[in-house]
Amino acid sequence: MRRVVLEQPHKVVFCPDVEAPKAEDLKGNEILLNIKHIGICGSEIHSYHGTHPSTMYPVVQGHEYSGVVVAVGPAVTKFRPGQNVTCRPQLVCGQCNPCRRGQYNVCEHLKVQAFQADGAAQDYFVVTEDRVVALPEGMSLTYGAMVEPTAVGAHATSRPRELMGKNVIVSGAGTIGNLVAQFCIARGAKKVVVTDVSDYRLGIAQECGIRHTLNVAKTPIREALPALFGDEGYQVGIECAGVESSLRSLMETIEKGSDIIIVGVHAHDPALSMFYLGEHELYLIGSMMYRHEDYETAVREIAAGHIKLEPLVTKRFPFEEYAEAYNYIDAHRETSMKVMIDL
Ligand SMILES: NC(=O)c1ccc[n+]([C@@H]2O[C@H](COP(=O)([O-])OP(=O)(O)OC[C@H]3O[C@@H](n4cnc5c(N)ncnc54)[C@H](O)[C@@H]3O)[C@@H](O)[C@H]2O)c1
Ligand SMILES: [Zn+2]
Ligand SMILES: [Zn+2]
Numbered sequence: 001m002r003r004v005v006l007e008q009p010h011k012v013v014f015c016p017d018v019e020a021p022k023a024e025d026l027k028g029n030e031i032l033l034n035i036k037h038i039g040i041c042g043s044e045i046h047s048y049h050g051t052h053p054s055t056m057y058p059v060v061q062g063h064e065y066s067g068v069v070v071a072v073g074p075a076v077t078k079f080r081p082g083q084n085v086t087c088r089p090q091l092v093c094g095q096c097n098p099c100r101r102g103q104y105n106v107c108e109h110l111k112v113q114a115f116q117a118d119g120a121a122q123d124y125f126v127v128t129e130d131r132v133v134a135l136p137e138g139m140s141l142t143y144g145a146m147v148e149p150t151a152v153g154a155h156a157t158s159r160p161r162e163l164m165g166k167n168v169i170v171s172g173a174g175t176i177g178n179l180v181a182q183f184c185i186a187r188g189a190k191k192v193v194v195t196d197v198s199d200y201r202l203g204i205a206q207e208c209g210i211r212h213t214l215n216v217a218k219t220p221i222r223e224a225l226p227a228l229f230g231d232e233g234y235q236v237g238i239e240c241a242g243v244e245s246s247l248r249s250l251m252e253t254i255e256k257g258s259d260i261i262i263v264g265v266h267a268h269d270p271a272l273s274m275f276y277l278g279e280h281e282l283y284l285i286g287s288m289m290y291r292h293e294d295y296e297t298a299v300r301e302i303a304a305g306h307i308k309l310e311p312l313v314t315k316r317f318p319f320e321e322y323a324e325a326y327n328y329i330d331a332h333r334e335t336s337m338k339v340m341i342d343l
Pocket of ligand 1: 172174177195198201216242243245246263264265289290
């Protein structure tokens, strides 16, 4: 079978002839998948450049993927060969306190496949039943590979103390901010505004049905507030840009006593006033990947047509051209949203 290995930063190696895992070796709850599509994620580009804080090398990348079940281990009950599926890339211990509380997405020993364990950039891949979600009849395998970022949106929008009926600003209209904003609408928020510094990305947001957009490079949130929300203000801010100015503008404009969800990964710690935060009684709430129910919610909402994925697919590359896909993303930062690898 074929496999792509990131041997070290900037060295993507295509291996045409690696031994494939065998169906007869499957143990217990293991499932053998034939991988069909892989979406490339911004964090993997960081690993490619050697700027991801915790990537092992060499590593097989690929954690946003879909595939077809080839064979199942003797203890598998929910899946059968031929089914289209996607799978969570989280390896957790099941023993630590967060795991025992059901917060396994923040397991003390979490390993994410494609970063601290090998991922799906290969024709065949063995996963465990507990992490697999079936794709409903008629859902494309390309959408299946986009369930992962959609589940990030499902989880992030489950984090505010309350979202239904609230006014929301999502800061950052990359793939993640876009899906977070679509989920806010799907979950019944009152008015959802997504911001960015790129008109291109705000245009994609519009195509996805997010009607209210704001280019903060032209009009800062504070100036736009009266036009956006009248005298209602907004009660939920979701930070999806990962930069200080984005978090700062949310903190400085959100209604007192409100919730700000941190989704963006901040490479540099923002220098923000803790006095202001305390005095405004703001809730800063983290959001880490997803749990299984978020995957299921994501699949359900995509299938229901509440989450639009088509405008997010920028370009496709065949498996052999993994390295070209990375170069393409580097050369088209602003205009590439989701680049898809077809196996
Ligand atoms: N918490 C999690 O589980 C999780 C999961 C996946 C990704 N992430 C993180 O979420 C963030 C978003 O991911 P992405 O793939 O969409 O990245 P991205 O880089 O494509 O999107 C970020 C967007 O923010 C915009 N931006 C920059 N400065 C801004 C500002 N001041 N105000 C508003 N927008 C601004 C950029 O133009 C860009 O469109 C990243 O930091 C990523 O690492 C977190
Ligand atoms: Zn990702
Ligand atoms: Zn654990």
